[in-house]
Amino acid sequence: MNFFTLEHTAAPGKARAARITTDHGEIETPVFMPVGTQGTVKAVNQRSLKEDINARIILGNTYHLYLRPGAQILEKAGGLHQFMNWDRAILTDSGGYQVFSLSELRKLKPHGVEFRSHLDGSKHLFTPAIVIAAERSIGSDIMMPLDECTPYPCDYLYAKKSQELTSNWAVLNKEAFENSSPLYGHRQFLFGIVQGSVYKELREKSAHDLMKLDFDGHSIGGLAVGEPAETMYETIDFTTDILPQNKPRYLMGVGKPENILEAIARGVDMFDCVMPTRNARNAYLFTWNGILAMRNAQYKDDFTPPDADCTCYACTNFTRAYLRHLFIAEEILALELASIHNLHFYLDLTREARKRILDGSFYEWKDLISKKLVRKKLTEKEKQ
RNA sequence: GCCGCUGUAGCUCAGUUGGUUAGAGCGCUUGAUUGUGGAUCAAGAGGUCUUGGGUUCAAAUCCCGACAGCGGUA
Numbered sequence: 282m283n284f285f286t287l288e289h290t291a292a293p294g295k296a297r298a299a300r301i302t303t304d305h306g307e308i309e310t311p312v313f314m315p316v317g318t319q320g321t322v323k324a325v326n327q328r329s330l331k332e333d334i335n336a337r338i339i340l341g342n343t344y345h346l347y348l349r350p351g352a353q354i355l356e357k358a359g360g361l362h363q364f365m366n367w368d369r370a371i372l373t374d375s376g377g378y379q380v381f382s383l384s385e386l387r388k389l390k391p392h393g394v395e396f397r398s399h400l401d402g403s404k405h406l407f408t409p410a411i412v413i414a415a416e417r418s419i420g421s422d423i424m425m426p427l428d429e430c431t432p433y434p435c436d437y438l439y440a441k442k443s444q445e446l447t448s449n450w451a452v453l454n455k456e457a458f459e460n461s462s463p464l465y466g467h468r469q470f471l472f473g474i475v476q477g478s479v480y481k482e483l484r485e486k487s488a489h490d491l492m493k494l495d496f497d498g499h500s501i502g503g504l505a506v507g508e509p510a511e512t513m514y515e516t517i518d519f520t521t522d523i524l525p526q527n528k529p530r531y532l533m534g535v536g537k538p539e540n541i542l543e544a545i546a547r548g549v550d551m552f553d554c555v556m557p558t559r560n561a562r563n564a565y566l567f568t569w570n571g572i573l574a575m576r577n578a579q580y581k582d583d584f585t586p587p588d589a590d591c592t593c594y595a596c597t598n599f600t601r602a603y604l605r606h607l608f609i610a611e612e613i614l615a616l617e618l619a620s621i622h623n624l625h626f627y628l629d630l631t632r633e634a635r636k637r638i639l640d641g642s643f644y645e646w647k648d649l650i651s652k653k654l655v656r657k658k659l660t661e662k663e664k665q
Numbered sequence: 666g667c668c669g670c671u672g673u674a675g676c677u678c679a680g681u682u683g684g685u686u687a688g689a690g691c692g693c694u695u696g697a698u699u700g701u702g703g704a705u706c707a708a709g710a711g712g713u714c715u716u717g718g719g720u721u722c723a724a725a726u727c728c729c730g731a732c733a734g735c736g737g738u739a
Contacts, residue, residue: 316701318700318701319701323701323702323703342701345701374700376700378700379700379701382700383702399702474700500700503700504699505699505700507699531700533700534699535699536699537699540699553699554701555698555699555700555701556698556699556701558701559699559701559702559703559704560698562701562703562704563697563698563703563704565697574695574696576694576695577694577695578693578694578695611703616703
């Protein structure tokens with residue numbers, strides 16, 4: 282069975298609908314993948330992830346899982362799917378990003394990166410081979426290779442060095458992948474990660490380097506790290522111009538709803554971001570009518586649903602006033618309900634995008650909906 | 666009843682030998698959050714310094730009275 286099947290590209294742009302087939306189920310794209318760093322999507326249990334959100338694929342993180350509980354425990358458990366009782370697909374990030382964002386005392390070497398654990402300060406080494414081995418132990422369906430997430434802003438010379446490092450590591454990642462096998466009887470796929478900061482020439486070089494290695498798919502990394510949104514869109518645009526049509530494209534760590542729609546328009550298939558879950562825990566709800574800061578005093582006696590256009594468990598059963606009360610009282614249920622809602626919204630957004638790509642109305646819909654999505658809550662003035 | 670201690674922001678409290686526009690933490694209000702720390706960061710509102718007198722160029726600060734709270738005591 283083909284891993285990737287392109288179903289439709291919506292002219293005149295590059296938006297596409299496709300199907301990814303793993304041994305843990307099919308994934309229709311465009312797709313948003315909830316982030317479950319440590320073997321759990323924070324505040325949302327597995328049953329809810331299926332029944333309330335209908336996620337087909339979630340993320341795990343190699344850096345976090347490698348440090349805790351560790352590869353041995355995961356192997357003893359029979360892999361992450363068994364360990365966390367999730368029989369749908371899992372994608373693992375390599376931990377390249379975490380080595381740079383979380384750990385201290387990291388030393389970048391040609392063969393890998395030395396770092397100290399953010400948990401206990403212990404010393405560790407990540408090389409492409411070590412990361413691939415860890416991802417074999419985890420047993421993720423789709424694996425990310427070790428890369429360097431180039432910071433922003435970044436001068437051309439540093440970006441060039443960084444891109445070359447990621448390309449060199451890509452070769453080693455691919456070798457380690459081919460010289461190892463899955464441990465649990467299901468197939469695992471490996472992507473290559475395009476780096477090169479905001480420089481067109483470097484992104485092109487990076488993409489071409491990876492294409493020679495024939496990965497199962499391509500990730501676009503190093504974006505949404507502080508650059509203006511327009512710069513991010515341009516970078517996505519000239520990167521997807523080069524990447525092959527017959528493989529999935531994954532924009533790592535992005536983003537806001539409007540970012541996702543713009544990236545879909547530029548030919549991206551897969552997304553992940555902490556925003557729906559992290560912001561949910563900070564009482565920040567994404568809705569079809571804009572952003573809802575659920576702690577705001579104006580909602581204390583607002584007995585309407587958080588989002589009247591949403592069919593999620595939270596919106597069909599509870600009011601803004603109740604949700605605000607839960608947040609102010611620091612009740613755990615607030616985190617759960619808000620997380621379910623935000624994930625439901627993000628998945629609905631990409632499902633709707635897919636539907637529109639297939640029926641030919643994507644671009645008009647995107648422009649229309651984007652204006653609503655970025656709108657903040659209505660002020661008293663706007664209501665009148 | 667008497668003796669002592671204490672009254673400063675919604676709460677807990679700083680506030681030098683009397684000296685510019687009285688501060689902090691928490692809470693509250695409003696933002697931010699992009700390959701996850703429920704974290705963090707930023708900005709803002711909020712005070713007749715219990716009250717009435719007095720001393721002084723100048724009082725949250727010193728003096729006298731009243732009121733309130735706490736502790737001790739008969």
